[in-house]
Each structure stands twice: as structure tokens, then as C-alpha cells.
Amino acid sequence: MPGRPRLPPASIWIVVAAFNERPAIARVAGDLLACWPNVVVVDDGSTDGTGEAAVRAGATVVRHAVNRGQGAALATGVQYALRRGAAAIVTFDADGQHRAADVERLVAALAAHDADVALGSRFLGGPAARRTMPPARAWLLRAAVLWTRLQTGLAITDTHNGLRAFTRRAAGLIRWRADRMAHASEILDEIRHHDLRFVEVPVEIDYTGYSLAKGQHGLQAFRVVIEYLVDLVTR
Amino acid sequence: MNLFQWITVPLFVGLAIASAVATRRGRITRGLGIFWTLLSLGAATGIWDPDSTRVAAGVLGIGRGADLVFYFAIAGGAIAFFAVFVRLRSIEGQITELVRQMALASPIVPPAGDAARANAAAGDERARPPRAD
Numbered sequence: 070m071p072g073r074p075r076l077p078p079a080s081i082w083i084v085v086a087a088f089n090e091r092p093a094i095a096r097v098a099g100d101l102l103a104c105w106p107n108v109v110v111v112d113d114g115s116t117d118g119t120g121e122a123a124v125r126a127g128a129t130v131v132r133h134a135v136n137r138g139q140g141a142a143l144a145t146g147v148q149y150a151l152r153r154g155a156a157a158i159v160t161f162d163a164d165g166q167h168r169a170a171d172v173e174r175l176v177a178a179l180a181a182h183d184a185d186v187a188l189g190s191r192f193l194g195g196p197a198a199r200r201t202m203p204p205a206r207a208w209l210l211r212a213a214v215l216w217t218r219l220q221t222g223l224a225i226t227d228t229h230n231g232l233r234a235f236t237r238r239a240a241g242l243i244r245w246r247a248d249r250m251a252h253a254s255e256i257l258d259e260i261r262h263h264d265l266r267f268v269e270v271p272v273e274i275d276y277t278g279y280s281l282a283k284g285q286h287g288l289q290a291f292r293v294v295i296e297y298l299v300d301l302v303t304r
Numbered sequence: 305m306n307l308f309q310w311i312t313v314p315l316f317v318g319l320a321i322a323s324a325v326a327t328r329r330g331r332i333t334r335g336l337g338i339f340w341t342l343l344s345l346g347a348a349t350g351i352w353d354p355d356s357t358r359v360a361a362g363v364l365g366i367g368r369g370a371d372l373v374f375y376f377a378i379a380g381g382a383i384a385f386f387a388v389f390v391r392l393r394s395i396e397g398q399i400t401e402l403v404r405q406m407a408l409a410s411p412i413v414p415p416a417g418d419a420a421r422a423n424a425a426a427g428d429e430r431a432r433p434p435r436a437d
Contacts, residue, residue: 109411127414129411129412129414130411130412131407131408132407132410132412133403133404134406135399135403137399137403141400141404145404145407149408149411248397
């Protein structure tokens with residue numbers, strides 16, 4: 070299988086968008102910094118000291134003065150990383166659902182498959198990878214997969230997994246315009262639009278009471294769809 | 305003419321004139337200016353001569369003049385709502401870009417990585433405050 074040389078860790082930036090994640094951010098940042106030297110937390114207008122906690126944990130922090138949404142925060146983090154010369158960028162959730170060890174898998178997959186984008190998938194890792202997933206969440210995500218397949222033609226098994234890796238080129242090509250949760254669909258649209266090579270990588274998601282409380286609820290899925298459709302027409 | 309017509313017809317004529325002037329001075333786009341001018345003149349005409357709405361409705365195949373006015377009001381409201389919504393989305397995007405550039409101009413880089421992590425692990429509340437980059 071053709072591939073590229075592995076990127077050195079110092080050339081990789083991890084972007085963590087965080088809004089009021091003070092209980093989790095120190096551990097998340099600490100786990101990432103244990104293996105990767107470049108972690109930027111985008112504090113999206115938090116009011117609970119998330120930014121300060123991230124700095125104390127050793128992460129670089131870029132702070133939005135007001136809350137603009139996860140999509141906007143990730144776009145800010147990506148821009149920061151690109152300005153710092155990142156050769157690859159990994160997005161990582163701030164609520165503790167993702168495992169730092171999976172970052173290595175995504176980065177390795179970019180090189181091994183000569184891919185532009187590596188997408189984490191909780192559905193490729195077998196039942197154990199999603200053992201704590203609420204059934205309603207599983208059905209909602211499957212519906213999202215079907216929607217994406219109908220809308221973009223992309224055969225992706227997990228369309229709303231925040232663990233993704235991009236090469237510098239891909240991160241620069243993608244238009245990061247959706248401010249809120251519709252960014253997940255927008256990223257897939259951009260992958261299709263720019264004909265980017267992508268690979269899915271099995272990752273594990275840890276559902277805890279804290280992360281479930283912070284995550285999207287069922288009805289918000291409709292808002293995501295509406296935001297996405299509105300963005301299609303208005304931007 | 306009744307009192308209602310004496311009050312509203314000049315108002316709508318005035319609005320039509322104001323729209324035309326604003327368009328000429330570049331304060332609103334030509335399309336928007338034409339829209340408001342025609343709408344105002346149409347309203348003035350309909351109020352001045354209520355029978356005109358019946359004639360217009362008949363031309364368009366609609367039964368009653370009142371129905372024509374109602375349909376135009378619905379359509380006009382929908383168009384106006386959409387225009388405002390698009391404008392709001394644009395402003396939201398500008399706000400986000402402004403917030404982003406402000407954030408990127410002042411990143412907070414912590415002290416030497418090992419020291420910061422050790423302090424965090426020890427829960428040392430006396431860790432040095434971060435310096436701005």
C-alpha cells in the first residue's frame with residue numbers, strides 16, 4: 070500500500086474546541102500533551118474558567134470573546150494551527166469522550182493511506198467501541214449516516230464524530246463556515262466538493278454522564294439539519 | 305375620498321418618493337428601491353381606487369380584490385422575512401470573523417510545558433500566570 074512518511078509529532082497540532090468544559094478540560098489537555106507537544110484549546114466564550122484551566126494544564130489557549138459555536142471554534146483553532154505551520158491538524162472533543170491514544174491512529178492513517186482526511190468512526194470498532202452509547206443516540210447517528218449518504222454520496226459510517234485529522238492542504242481547502250453543529254455536515258460536503266481522499270479509522274467513544282449531558286440531544290438534530298439547509302441557501 | 309384615504313394615500317405616495325430618492329442617492333440598492341416604490345404606488349392606488357384591486361385580481365385570475373391584497377401581503381412578508389434572515393446570517397458570519405481575528409491576535413501560551421503540567425497535576429494554585437504570546 071502506497072503511503073507517505075510519518076509526520077513528526079512537532080508538526081502536528083491538536084485543536085480542542087471548548088465551551089464551559091472546566092470539569093474535563095484539564096484532563097483532556099493533559100492526556101493530549103503527554104504525547105503531542107502542540108495542543109490549542111479554543112475557549113469559545115466560556116464563563117466557568119475553562120480557558121484558565123486549559124492554560125494551567127499546559128495548552129495554548131485562543132479565546133473567543135463571546136460564544137460562537139463549535140464549528141466557529143474549530144475553524145479558529147484550525148486557522149491558528151495553520152498559521153503556526155502545522156503539517157497536519159487533529160480535532161478533538163473537549164468533553165472527555167475521545168481517547169488521546171486514538172490521535173496516533175488517525176495520524177498514522179493519514180500517512181499509511183496517503184489520505185487528506187482521516188475520520189474517526191465509533192461504528193468500525195465493533196460493539197465494544199460504543200458499549201456505553203445510549204440506544205437513542207445510536208439510532209440518531211445512523212439516521213445522520215443515511216442523510217449524508219443521500220446528500221453527498223459519501224459512504225461514511227460515523228458522520229458526527231469530532232475526532233478527525235486533516236493534512237495541511239485539506240485544512241486549507243475546506244471552507245469552515247458553519248458556526249454551530251452543522252459544521253459536521255459541512256466538512257463532509259467540503260470533502261466531496263474538493264474530492265479529498267479520506268479514510269475512516271476505528272476509535273472508541275467513552276460515554277459518561279457528564280459527556281451525555283453536554284452532548285447534543287435528539288431534538289437538536291433537527292436544528293442541525295435546518296442550520297445546514299439554511300447555510301446552503303444563504304452562504 | 306374618505307378620511308382613511310386622505311391619510312394613507314399621501315403616506316404611501318410619500319414612501320414611494322422616498323424610496324425613489326433613496327435609490328437615486330445610493331442609500332438602497334436599485335432592486336430594493338424599485339420594489340418599495342412599486343409596492344408603495346400599488347398600495348396607494350389600491351386605497352385610492354378600491355375597485356382597481358378587483359380589476360387586477362381579475363387579470364391574474366384571482367376571484368376577489370381582497371384576496372389579491374392578501375396574497376401579495378403574504379408573499380411580501382415572506383420575501384421580507386427571507387431578506388432579513390439572510391442579512392442576519394451575514395452579520396452573524398461577520399461577528400464570528402471579528403471574534404476570531406481578535407482571538408488569534410492574542411493567544412495565551414503557557415509557560416514551559418513540563419513545568420505547567422507538573423503544576424497542574426500537583427494542583428498548585430500558585431503556578432505562575434500565563435504570559436500572552
